[in-house]
Amino acid sequence: MTDSRDDADRIFIRSTWGTNRYVYNPHNPVGRALIIGSLLFSVGGMYLLYHPGLLSGSSNWDGDELRSAVTAATAELSSEAQFGPGTINYEDILQARIAEKGHSSQDALTVTLASDPPDSDVLNGGAEQADYTVTADGTDTALCLEVYAMKRKQAMGYDFVTTSIGDGACPDS
Structure with missing residues (x-):
């Protein structure tokens, strides 16, 4: 078994919510960055889903x-x-x-x-x-x-x- 001091240097740790899956480690700077990056990525994806014109070309034709x-x-x-x-x-x-x-x-x-x-x-x-x-x-x-x-x-x-x-x-x- 590992203690919390060993978890600080790991990017992924086992979930403490009763499941046996791995999650991002919020105590590690890289894990924290991955958590924030995942949230920003999903929010950006949802924004583009409702504003598809942002990915199209310019609004002017030649x-x-x-x-x-x-x-x-x-x-x-x-x-x-x-x-x-x-x-x-x-x-x-x-x-x-x-x-x-x-x-x-x-x-x-x-x-x-x-x-x-x-x-x-x-x-x-x-x-x-x-x-x-x-x-x-x-x-x-x-x-x-x-x-x-x-x-x-x-x-x-x-x-x-x-x-x-x-x-x-x-x-x-």
Whole structure:
């Protein structure tokens, strides 16, 4: 059995709470530092859990980053052909995909519908078309996305989705 004088130089000691496990030794300076470090690490982790934007990139976009993120996101959405302009909250889907492909904040990105809302007829299928203007904080660059999709008859997906990207904001219809 060890006494308390021997415990002062150990980093880990056996628990005195009736269990047979090892715990940090608060009488040792390294053990005390590990206790404090563990608490700070867990508090920092909890803070980041509720503030995930702290780990994202800067809040400002630049023109080249915006253009490449839009190009990559629209190519991915077109190849999946799962979502089209008639999908509810398609602007939010576009915004989230563009933000995934970029290195800046999603909050600084804006996707707005610049045309009439597309008609979506799930039962009969048909063509859906809409224009979206993409802008971002930190750049004067604006891009116009013309999205055209062909909806399958009584199906969840699309036959195809095509997107053309133009410079400048979309003209209001």
